[in-house]
Amino acid sequence: MLDKLITEINTIASFSKEDTNLFIESLEENTILKGEHFLKEGQISNRFGYLSSGLMMYYKIIDGNEIPSDFALEQDWxxxxxxxxxxxxxxxxxxxxxxxxxxxxxxxxxxxxxxxQPKFMALRSYYTELSFIRISRQTYNLTTLDAKQRYYKFMTDYPELIKRVPQYHIAAYLGIKPQSLSRIRK
Structure with a gap:
């Protein structure tokens, strides 16, 4: 269940079995149903979560529309x-x-x-850097690639999302209208 997480954190910093157990014991298991929020705008984010299954979307409401800025899959934080x-x-x-x-x-x-165990700071730093890299990559794609290139890059980088995320969310994430995405896909 958390085997992949344990393997991952031990590649970041070699933790003792006691440290690993302490980390795992500090986690709380939750189920968030489709459509429910992990965090809402205006709340203070006082926890972070590791997805063992499912799919989440980061988004803002702009002019009444949900505009995705990122997605999180299994094994993402x-x-x-x-x-x-x-x-x-x-x-x-x-x-x-x-x-x-x-x-x-x-x-x-x-x-x-x-x-x-101050060694846990290595995890915090590592995941902060990954988040920065993802945001930088998305910003670069939006500013330098045309719509067709952004879609092909999205398909290459996140093939599993094509089947799991509604097309209107993908279009909004790519900064294009759903009709334009339909034309590109044809």
Whole structure:
């Protein structure tokens, strides 16, 4: 169930069995049903979650429309990094597009882990850097690629999302109208 997570964190920093157990024991298991929110705009992000199954979408409401900024699949982490780091209200929403099983770690439990074993800071740094890279990649794609190139890049980078995310969300994520996406797909 969490075997992939344990393997992943041990490739980032070699943790002892005790440290790994401490980390796993700090997680809480939750189920978020399709359409329910992990985080709503205006809330403070005081936890982050590891998806063991399911799919989530980061988005903002602009002119009454949900505009996705990212998606999270199995083995991804979800958090409003800006809110989690600063303690300010989140400027985005995160909701489940499918029934999702998520293991959460609260900010207070993270602080305890960092106090007990400073090596856990390596995890925090690693996942923060991954988040920055994903955001940078999406910004680059939106500013330098045309609609057709963005769609082909999306298909290459996230082939599993093509089948799981509604086309109107994919179109909004790519910064194009659904009709344009239909033409590109033909």
């Amino acid at each position: 979800v958090v409003s990094l800006k809110s989690f780091t600063t303690g300010a209200a989140s400027d985005m929403n995160i909701k489940a597009l499918e029934d999702t099983r998520v293991f959460t770690l609260s900010s207070s439990k993270m602080e305890v882990l960092l106090t007990i």
